[in-house]
Amino acid sequence: MLSPSxxxxxxxxxxxxxxxxxxxxxxVGLKFELSGLSHQGVRVGNTNLLLQCDSQGKPRAxxxxxxxxxxxxxEPGKHTGVVRCPYHGWVYDxxxxxxxxxxxxxFPQVVANPTAHRLAEFACEAVGQFIFVRKSSDGPGxxxxxxxxxxxxxxxxxxxxxxQDEFRKDVAANWKVxxxxxxxxxxxxxxxxxxxxxxxxxxxxxxxxxxxLQDPLHSxxxxxxxxxxxxxxxxxxxxxxxxPWRFEHYTHHFIFPNLTVTSFMGYSFHxxxxxxxxxxxxxxxxxxxxxDFSNATAAGSKMMEHIHADGHAFTRKVFDEDAGxxxxxxxxxxxxxxxxxxxxxxxxxxxxxxxAYRSQNMLTQ
Numbered sequence: 001m002l003s004p005s006x007x008x009x010x011x012x013x014x015x016x017x018x019x020x021x022x023x024x025x026x027x028v029g030l031k032f033e034l035s036g037l038s039h040q041g042v043r044v045g046n047t048n049l050l051l052q053c054d055s056q057g058k059p060r061a062x063x064x065x066x067x068x069x070x071x072x073x074x075e076p077g078k079h080t081g082v083v084r085c086p087y088h089g090w091v092y093d094x095x096x097x098x099x100x101x102x103x104x105x106x107f108p109q110v111v112a113n114p115t116a117h118r119l120a121e122f123a124c125e126a127v128g129q130f131i132f133v134r135k136s137s138d139g140p141g142x143x144x145x146x147x148x149x150x151x152x153x154x155x156x157x158x159x160x161x162x163x164q165d166e167f168r169k170d171v172a173a174n175w176k177v178x179x180x181x182x183x184x185x186x187x188x189x190x191x192x193x194x195x196x197x198x199x200x201x202x203x204x205x206x207x208x209x210x211x212x213l214q215d216p217l218h219s220x221x222x223x224x225x226x227x228x229x230x231x232x233x234x235x236x237x238x239x240x241x242x243x244p245w246r247f248e249h250y251t252h253h254f255i256f257p258n259l260t261v262t263s264f265m266g267y268s269f270h271x272x273x274x275x276x277x278x279x280x281x282x283x284x285x286x287x288x289x290x291x292d293f294s295n296a297t298a299a300g301s302k303m304m305e306h307i308h309a310d311g312h313a314f315t316r317k318v319f320d321e322d323a324g325x326x327x328x329x330x331x332x333x334x335x336x337x338x339x340x341x342x343x344x345x346x347x348x349x350x351x352x353x354x355x356a357y358r359s360q361n362m363l364t365q
C-alpha cells in the first residue's frame with residue numbers, strides 16, 4: 001500500500017504534477033460546451049490551457065499565453081467570441097494563428113509568416129463528447145490509453161444535450177484521498193446514512209455491486225437497480241419517453257488518474273474531475289449532464305424535471321458529506337506512520353487504483 005507521506009509531501013506533489021499529470025490523458029471538458037464561436041480556459045496540473053474547436057470542429061488545446069508579450073489570453077471558464085488578447089488586442093483564429101494585429105506593419109515577421117507565431121499546442125483528442133489533453137509530446141493515443149473505457153464514453157455521449165447542474169468546490173485533502181473515497185462504498189453506511197443509504201431505486205445487500213478490474217489503469221462497478229422500483233418507473237414510460245442508452249443499474253466508472261463518470265439508468269450522467277490544486281487541496285469540478293428524450297409528453301417532461309432537481313440537491317449533499325470526511329482523513333494521514341489497511345472485496349477498487357499509481361513510477365519519495 002502507498003506510504004502516508006505520498007499524500008502529504010509537497011515535493012512528491014510536484015513530482016506528480018510534472019510526471020503523472022503530464023504523461024496521462026486528462027479530461028478537460030465536453031465538446032458541446034465549445035459549440036459556436038467560443039473557447040474555455042482550463043488548468044491541467046500547473047499549466048493554463050485554452051480550449052476551442054478548429055474550423056473543422058476538432059477540439060484543440062493551446063497554451064493560454066499570447067505570442068506577443070505573454071499575457072494570459074483568457075480567464076478560467078467559458079467565453080464567447082474570438083480569442084483576443086486583453087493586453088494589446090491580438091486576435092487568434094480557430095487554429096491558434098494570429099490574424100488580427102493592431103498596427104501590424106510594426107510586426108513584419110508575423111505578417112510574412114503568421115503560422116510561425118501560432119499558439120503553442122498540446123495533444124488533444126475526443127471520444128464522443130469527452131475531450132482529453134496530454135501535455136507530454138510522447139505517449140499512447142487516447143483510445144489505447146482509455147482501454148475498455150473508450151467504448152463506454154463513446155456510448156454515454158449519445159444524446160448528451162446540456163449541463164443541467166455544475167459546481168466547483170475545494171476539498172481540504174490530497175487528490176488521492178478524494179479519489180479513493182469515491183472508489184469504495186464501505187464508508188457509505190457511516191458517512192451517508194441519510195443520503196446514499198436511503199437512495200430510492202438502488203438494490204440492497206442481496207444485489208452487491210460487481211467490480212470490473214481488468215484494465216490496468218481504469219475500473220468500474222455496476223449495482224443492479226431494485227426490480228420493484230424499475231417496475232414502478234416503467235409505469236411512467238409512456239409519459240417520460242425514451243432516451244438513447246437505458247440500463248437498469250447504477251454504474252461508477254473511474255478513468256485514471258482523476259475522472260469519474262456515474263449514472264443511474266442512463267437518463268443523465270454525473271461527471272467529476274479531481275484537480276490536484278495543492279498537496280492538501282483538491283478542486284472538484286462537478287457536472288450533471290442531461291440527455292435528449294424522445295416521445296415525452298408535457299407531463300412526462302415535468303416529471304423528469306423534478307427527478308433531475310431532486311438529483312442535483314442530492315448530489316450536492318453527498319458531496320458535502322464526502323468533503324467533510326476527506327478533510328478528517330487528510331488530518332489523520334498527516335499523522336500516520338503505517339500504510340493503510342484495505343478490506344478484501346470491499347475496497348478492491350482502492351487497491352486497484354494504488355497498483356495503477358505504482359505502475360506509473362510514482363514511488364519516488
